[in-house]
Amino acid sequence: MAQVDPRCNEIVAGLPGVNRAVRDEARARGKRARATLNVHRFLGNETNHRILVRKANRYDWFVILEGPAPIPVEYGHIAEDGTRVEGLRILRGAFDM
Numbered sequence: 001m002a003q004v005d006p007r008c009n010e011i012v013a014g015l016p017g018v019n020r021a022v023r024d025e026a027r028a029r030g031k032r033a034r035a036t037l038n039v040h041r042f043l044g045n046e047t048n049h050r051i052l053v054r055k056a057n058r059y060d061w062f063v064i065l066e067g068p069a070p071i072p073v074e075y076g077h078i079a080e081d082g083t084r085v086e087g088l089r090i091l092r093g094a095f096d097m
Helices: 008-013 016-043 071-077 089-093
Strands: 049-053 061-066 076-078 084-086
Touching: 008 016, 016 049, 016 061, 016 089, 061 071, 061 089, 071 076, 071 089
Parallel strands: none
Antiparallel strands: 049 061, 076 084
């Protein structure tokens, strides 16, 4: 019976081509997220938020919405007058979720 090396995931994730593919995908998703944020700015909305793409560890990359209030920007919030403000879904859109 065939057996799979218990370190299979670590071995494959450490391959140079796999690491480059993960990095390239994170960068591409970061560009999509930046484009969405820039459209929001272009439409006249001020924001101090930005998109970062950072290596998390040896294998993983993060696409980050950084700023003073990233969760309300992504998911929405209730305005001071009580009306619901829809979130921009920047990261969700960048990852086709």
